[in-house]
Amino acid sequence: MSVSGVSASLTGSFTGGRATLRGTSGAAQANIAAAADRLARANTAVASGQKIQRPSDDVVGADRALELRRALAAEDRYSNANGDAISWLGTTDTALQRGVSLLHTARDLAVQAGSDANSSIGREAIAKQIRTLRDDMLATANTTYLGRPVFGGTTGEPVAFSVDGTGAVTPSPGAGGQVQRTLAPGVDVRVDTAGTAAFGDGDASVFAILDDLATAVTTGSAASSAMLGELDGALGRLTTSLADVGTRYSRVQSLQVTGTQRELSLTSAKQDVEEVDLAKALMELAAQDKAYQAALGAAAKVVTPSIMDFLR
Amino acid sequence: MSSFQGLSIALSSLQTQRRAMDVAGQNIANAATPGYTRQRVETSPIAGPRASLSDGVRGWTTGSGVQVTQVARLADRLASSRLETATGDAALAGARAGVLAGVEDDLGGLSTMSGALGKMYGAWSGLAIANPVGQTGDAARVTVVGRSEEVAATLRQGAARTSATWSDVRGELGTLTTEVNAIASSVADLNRLIVTTEGTGAPAHELADQRDLLVRQLSSLVGATSVPRDGSGAVDVVVGGQKLVDGAVAGSITVSGPTAMTGSSTAPTTISLAGSTDPLAVGGTAAGLTEALSITLPGVMGGWDRVATTLADQVNGLHGDPPVFTATDGGDVTAATITASISAADVKAGTSGTDTSIADGVVKLSESTTGPDARWRTFFTATAGAASAADVRARATASAADSAQGVLTSSTGVDVDSEMVDLLTYQRAYEGAARVLTAVDQMLDTLINRTGVVGR
Numbered sequence: 001m002s003v004s005g006v007s008a009s010l011t012g013s014f015t016g017g018r019a020t021l022r023g024t025s026g027a028a029q030a031n032i033a034a035a036a037d038r039l040a041r042a043n044t045a046v047a048s049g050q051k052i053q054r055p056s057d058d059v060v061g062a063d064r065a066l067e068l069r070r071a072l073a074a075e076d077r078y079s080n081a082n083g084d085a086i087s088w089l090g091t092t093d094t095a096l097q098r099g100v101s102l103l104h105t106a107r108d109l110a111v112q113a114g115s116d117a118n119s120s121i122g123r124e125a126i127a128k129q130i131r132t133l134r135d136d137m138l139a140t141a142n143t144t145y146l147g148r149p150v151f152g153g154t155t156g157e158p159v160a161f162s163v164d165g166t167g168a169v170t171p172s173p174g175a176g177g178q179v180q181r182t183l184a185p186g187v188d189v190r191v192d193t194a195g196t197a198a199f200g201d202g203d204a205s206v207f208a209i210l211d212d213l214a215t216a217v218t219t220g221s222a223a224s225s226a227m228l229g230e231l232d233g234a235l236g237r238l239t240t241s242l243a244d245v246g247t248r249y250s251r252v253q254s255l256q257v258t259g260t261q262r263e264l265s266l267t268s269a270k271q272d273v274e275e276v277d278l279a280k281a282l283m284e285l286a287a288q289d290k291a292y293q294a295a296l297g298a299a300a301k302v303v304t305p306s307i308m309d310f311l312r
Numbered sequence: 313m314s315s316f317q318g319l320s321i322a323l324s325s326l327q328t329q330r331r332a333m334d335v336a337g338q339n340i341a342n343a344a345t346p347g348y349t350r351q352r353v354e355t356s357p358i359a360g361p362r363a364s365l366s367d368g369v370r371g372w373t374t375g376s377g378v379q380v381t382q383v384a385r386l387a388d389r390l391a392s393s394r395l396e397t398a399t400g401d402a403a404l405a406g407a408r409a410g411v412l413a414g415v416e417d418d419l420g421g422l423s424t425m426s427g428a429l430g431k432m433y434g435a436w437s438g439l440a441i442a443n444p445v446g447q448t449g450d451a452a453r454v455t456v457v458g459r460s461e462e463v464a465a466t467l468r469q470g471a472a473r474t475s476a477t478w479s480d481v482r483g484e485l486g487t488l489t490t491e492v493n494a495i496a497s498s499v500a501d502l503n504r505l506i507v508t509t510e511g512t513g514a515p516a517h518e519l520a521d522q523r524d525l526l527v528r529q530l531s532s533l534v535g536a537t538s539v540p541r542d543g544s545g546a547v548d549v550v551v552g553g554q555k556l557v558d559g560a561v562a563g564s565i566t567v568s569g570p571t572a573m574t575g576s577s578t579a580p581t582t583i584s585l586a587g588s589t590d591p592l593a594v595g596g597t598a599a600g601l602t603e604a605l606s607i608t609l610p611g612v613m614g615g616w617d618r619v620a621t622t623l624a625d626q627v628n629g630l631h632g633d634p635p636v637f638t639a640t641d642g643g644d645v646t647a648a649t650i651t652a653s654i655s656a657a658d659v660k661a662g663t664s665g666t667d668t669s670i671a672d673g674v675v676k677l678s679e680s681t682t683g684p685d686a687r688w689r690t691f692f693t694a695t696a697g698a699a700s701a702a703d704v705r706a707r708a709t710a711s712a713a714d715s716a717q718g719v720l721t722s723s724t725g726v727d728v729d730s731e732m733v734d735l736l737t738y739q740r741a742y743e744g745a746a747r748v749l750t751a752v753d754q755m756l757d758t759l760i761n762r763t764g765v766v767g768r
Binding site: 027 | 417419430431434437443445446666685692696697700714721722729732733736
């Protein structure tokens with residue numbers, strides 16, 4: 001590389017006093033070269049469409065461009081995370097609605113079992129139905145998205161609730177952790193739902209309640225009716241979680257809209273900083289072309305005449 | 313008074329006008345020669361012989377014609393030394409701008425580094441979104457390693473380019489030294505020739521022009537200035553207060569310092585006169601190059617290193633054992649050695665289970681004001697700013713040098729029109745002298761051949 005190659009013809013040179021042959025032609029050359037340099041710059045701006053050919057052309061602009069590029073890359077991530085959050089919450093919402101509908105069915109069965117008209121065979125059949133509902137409820141609570149249990153927090157297990165040998169349902173280890181998505185600068189939204197909050201914990205869990213209900217149904221009508229209160233409590237927990245998920249879902253959706261708007265404004269700001277205004281650049285090109293022609297014309301006029309033309 | 317004095321007056325004029333026309337011709341011939349200084353014939357009348365009483369022409373005598381007193385070289389000492397200084401300044405600023413423009417190119421524009429960092433954060437973000445314990449997580453881990461290595465490779469490339477630029481500049485400084493020493497000995501030779509030629513009474517103007525051009529090259533290369541020696545046409549060439557050329561004796565310069573870059577702690581490079589160990593305060597291109605080798609390029613390497621160490625420290629700090637970024641040579645991480653050595657299976661998204669706190673933490677580095685992005689932005693903007701300032705300075709000094717050249721050309725260059733007018737004047741004077749010769753001849757003819765035959 002040549003490091004000492006700074007053009008000597010960056011500006012028109014000075015010719016004062018006597019008009020010497022080398023002085024005049026040197027100045028004309030320098031002026032032409034300077035005009036050609038400006039013309040070449042204008043041409044590059046039009047051809048490349050880029051305002052900043054080198055960062056040193058516009059240091060402040062380059063700095064802003066760097067920041068805008070970083071912000072745009074972040075928007076890309078927010079947009080990905082947003083789609084992911086919507087899927088998480090959508091999956092959770094569907095699961096919770098199914099849970100609510102399962103509990104409604106269980107409640108209907110409990111009411112039915114509260115009648116003395118049921119035979120013991122009928123009660124056994126109802127109890128069996130309720131046990132199936134409990135299994136369905138467990139499957140619902142273990143709903144997964146991309147292989148991760150949506151009610152399992154940050155557990156490494158494939159399920160949110162596991163059943164041990166005695167049939168007792170316990171939350172998986174690590175289920176207490178929260179899954180967060182960053183959806184906008186400084187905005188983290190939780191996308192998982194605590195399994196214990198939605199389905200209850202230990203003896204108060206919806207699984208234990210359904211187990212108890214199945215036992216109560218076989219016991220008799222009074223015992224069955226007594227379970228209605230606990231069923232309503234479990235239903236309340238599910239619908240509260242459902243409302244919570246719904247709120248977060250709509251928040252994520254509105255963040256998606258503002259994210260799209262932000263991305264648009266960042267893109268347009270980046271264009272403003274980095275890209276040339278074509279009309280302006282073309283005007284500049286035309287002006288520099290004129291200036292170049294003028295420099296050539298002036299040089300031709302200045303260098304040509306001498307006293308020789310008049311000595312005959 | 314001799315009857316033939318008219319003839320010798322006419323002859324002195326013929327000779328003088330011919331000499332004057334020769335000089336005008338030389339000026340016109342060199343109108344376009346770079347570095348030529350116009351010459352002018354200086355004439356004076358020759359006083360007549362002392363009148364003697366026997367002449368019988370008491371009281372008045374005529375002069376004996378015209379003579380050339382000297383052919384003057386119309387040098388402009390002030391303009392010439394101004395040009396030497398301006399040339400040195402312009403060369404220094406030009407070299408500085410050239411180095412910084414190269415460094416700026418090595419940054420890889422707006423997109424290279426920040427693009428690689430953005431992709432790396434995207435990969436970590438992808439790992440957080442994917443199931444860290446499932447198959448999607450495995451794919452995301454491979455991406456994280458790949459993108460991290462891309463960032464490391466960009467840093468290594470930046471460091472390697474900076475080292476290569478350093479070596480290029482070092483090579484150029486070596487070439488420059490050889491050139492300076494060769495020119496210095498030419499200047500000394502010319503000084504000797506000028507003194508010898510002038511000793512015989514003949515002018516050595518063309519040799520002086522040639523030497524001044526060479527001195528100006530030295531001004532550009534090492535910021536030399538010339539100081540005329542008393543009583544002779546020779547000059548001394550002074551660099552940083554010391555004589556590089558002392559009359560007919562040429563000194564030489566040598567470069568001392570490291571021959572390869574050793575990161576941001578590279579020892580300074582200096583130039584000294586042969587036979588001395590004291591660093592010489594050079595100017596011109598040499599000053600720009602030594603500055604680049606001693607300060608600018610090690611500083612740039614430091615900038616690359618800061619980005620690399622910040623990245624490695626912060627990502628490794630979040631990730632824990634094993635580290636994501638290590639040095640290829642097993643030592644401390646620098647821009648030249650950084651690599652993403654971790655195997656994909658060891659990449660952790662979080663502390664346990666499907667926790668993604670590590671991945672989330674790494675992604676948040678992109679927003680941090682002390683993170684790798686912020687460091688890169690600071691380095692990038694500072695370098696671009698320095699390049700921009702150096703460019704402005706280079707343009708300003710180049711313009712000043714052009715202007716100084718213009719002043720010198722305007723005072724010492726050849727104006728063909730005025731030379732033509734001079735030529736016409738001398739031509740007419742020559743014709744006049746020839747006419748005088750004819751008149752005197754006719755008069756003598758009358759005197760010698762027609763005496764005694766008048767009225768016959």
